[in-house]
Amino acid sequence: QLSFPSTVGATYLILVHGYNQSQGEFTLSVSCADGCEVAENDVCTNATELIIQPVGGCESSTGSTECAYTSPVANPDCEPFGSVVDVWYRFNSGFVGALSIVAEALTAEVVNVALYSECNSAGYIACWTEVAAPINVAGLPENTDFLLRVWNGGGAETGTFSICLEADFNVGLTPAAEEVAVQLAPVPTQGELRISGLVGVEQLEVLDLQGRIHGQWTIANAPQATLDLSTLATGTYLLRSEDGRVLGRLVRAD
Incomplete structure (x- = not known):
């Protein structure tokens, strides 16, 4: 089953061919359905941003393939011949080299995930079908943009799903020496941060x-030292020295 957004009054042509030059009889039917609002991230270049979150603190984003359509990007290797109705997400690896992709089918019958470095077949990296557990991905280069393609076969398989990314932000960071007792105050801060013990x-x-x-x-x-953090957005941050030592965590609050 293939669905696509159509234009009223337009003429369309349907090409029917057999796989690997196979021949035989077939049936073909065409029907119309009420239109729906196509999600912006149905197109790879409009991928929705995901932020990597700490392990155990993953706040999922909800997506849907209900009004998604087939992508011009070729099928991923784990789904070479099936129908691919997809939406796209993007993220930056930051300073983590390993992360977990947590995806779960909600009203969708099944959810599949593929990892890309760019919006074409050459950017394909890996894929996973019928995802039912966190996907662990290692060996990612730091501070690099990636894309996630979430899809199913359309028709009865369409529906909503949840997705988030989580990682251990302590991995790969150089902690401050134990004898250096750096103190941060106040935490959380509304702007001014006082640091002692440097x-x-x-x-x-x-x-x-x-x-x-x-x-x-x-x-x-x-x-x-005293730092003015009033221009920071609310959230959790790390304080680091020039040699890569993490001196502490801080929270910017309203």
């Missing part, structure tokens, strides 16, 4: 959980 630190960086730097301050080995 030893051998030339520069401070504040970065989000995707590894994006939101501010840098030169403190020239001062034992304490």
Whole structure:
């Protein structure tokens, strides 16, 4: 079964051919259905952004294939011949090299997931069908954009699903030495953050959980510092020294 958005009054041609030059009789029927509003992420270039979240704190996004259509991107390797009705998501790996894709069929009969580096067949990396457990993906390069293609076969299989990404943000980070007791206050902060107990630190960086730097301050080995974080969006951030040591976590609140 194939569905596509049509234009009133337009003429369409249907090409019927047999796989691998096979021949024989067939039946063909065409019907119309009420139109629906196509999701923006039905097209790869309009992929919806997903943010990687800490393990155990995954707040899922809900998606649907109910008004999705076949993509111009060729079928992924794990579904070479079936109907692929898909929607797309994008994410940046930040500083994590491994993460879990947590996808679950809600009203959809089944949900399948494929990983891409770009919106074409050459960008295909891997895929998983009938997902029923978290998908663990390792070896991702840091600070790199990726795409997720979520699909099923259309028809009775369409419906809603949930999806989120989670990772251990402590993996790959260099902790501060145990003898360095850096203190942050107040946490959460509404703007001003006071830091004490600094030893051998030339520069401070504040970065989000995707590894994006939101501010840098030169403190020239001062034992304490005060940072103005009033321009940060609400959320959880890491405080890091110039040599990659994570000095603490902070929360920016309203």
